[in-house]
Amino acid sequence: MKVKITGIGGYSSVIQLDNDASLRHLIEATHAPLPVAGIRFGYPPQRVNLNAGSATLTLDSLGICSGEKINLIFEDEGSLNKQPASLSATKQQVLPSTKCKITLPDGEENVLQVHQIPDDNSCLFHSLSYCVYKDISLSPQLRTVCSTQIRSDKNLYSDAVLDKPNEEYAQWILRKDSWGGGIEIAILSKNFSLAIYVLDMDALKFEKFNEDQFTHFVIIMFNGVHYDALELQNHTTVFDRHDELYSEAVLEAALEIAKKLKKGGHSFNTRRDRIVCNNCHAILVGEREVARHAESTGHFDFGQAKT
Incomplete structure (x- = not known):
């Protein structure tokens, strides 16, 4: 089973255990930074104190199943606040704003990071080309896909929707200096058979294109005027939302990056700024x-x- 572990001071991990694992096995697998006094889980939250009797109980007998979120209760949580001992949290503090360390479900640590895309008016197409092909040179082909689809459905892509005549827009989007947006993201999502999650750096939230249609997704980040791609340090860019703990760890890391970049003044509110x-x-x-x-x-x- 896979469970997500959290604790005070930013401690966070995703671990995998045997189905017959005991509470002791769970605690040992967390490599917690301080002695553990117990756990909380479920809703409403229930507490299980760690002692000689409870340590040997199986997680199943406690009502803990795969996908559970478990909060560790440390014996001395005050010292964790004063001196952060969490390995993952400590390492995150020294990473640049464009990176965030996460622990993946297989126990391996990785880093989610921004893959910076050139500022040349094709950043949307470049970012999606990188996420899917690891090659931004295919951006012109993606423009062609969008142009062809727009031209083929004049009812869906009406002049009112496009804010210009259909044929004019279909020609315009082919130009390398034309900015793409939501229309193009929706088209390319269906073309790739992938959901596309756009992380709005200013709003700190995701806009998810076609999440109901596709199980796999990529993430791009929008700061108000520019798109960048997000990837793991091993260059993984496509994630499976059915693997909930895995995808949740990635999405939380993406939001953490956005928070750090916004705090550093890298976001734009295009309706206000x-x-x-x-x-x-x-x-x-x-x-x-x-x-x-x-x-x-x-x-x-x-x-x-x-x-």
Whole structure:
């Protein structure tokens, strides 16, 4: 069975155990940073104190099954707050903002990281091309897929939806300086037979495209004007949402990266923040205004305007 372990001070791990494992086996497998006094699990939470009698009880007899979330109760949680001893939490503190250490269900530690994509107006297509093919040079083909699909369904992709005539849009999206967005993400999701999770860095939440249709997904991160891809350090970019503990660990790490980057000023609220073109110093507000400026000028280097 696989269970998720959490504890005070940011301690977090996903471990795999035999189906007949005891409470003692579980505690030993966590490699907890402090002596464990007991566990909490279930809803409403129930506590089991660790003692000679409970240590030999099987997890099954306690009502713990695969997928359970278990909170460790440490004997001296105060010292953990003063001196963080959690290996994973300590290591995360020294990683750059673009990385977050996680423990995967097989017990191996890995790092989720941002794969930085060039700022050249094709960042959406580059990020998805990287996630699927590990090669951003296929971005023009992805534009072609979108253009063909838009042209083939003029009812779904009407002039009102596209904010320009269907044929004009189908030609426009083929240009390497045209920004892609939700329309293109939805099309490419179906083309790849993959759900696409877009992590909004400013809102700190995921927009999930076609999650109900596909079990596998990729993650891209949007800071308001730019997309980057997310991957494990071993270059894994496609994840299986049916493996709940595995995918949950990855998504939590992605949110942690977004939080750190937002705190560092890397996110833009395109409905609120003023954006400056670093090429001509024009001040813009809103994603659509930025996109139109990029289309008309060929400029693609943007930043947050100082207030």
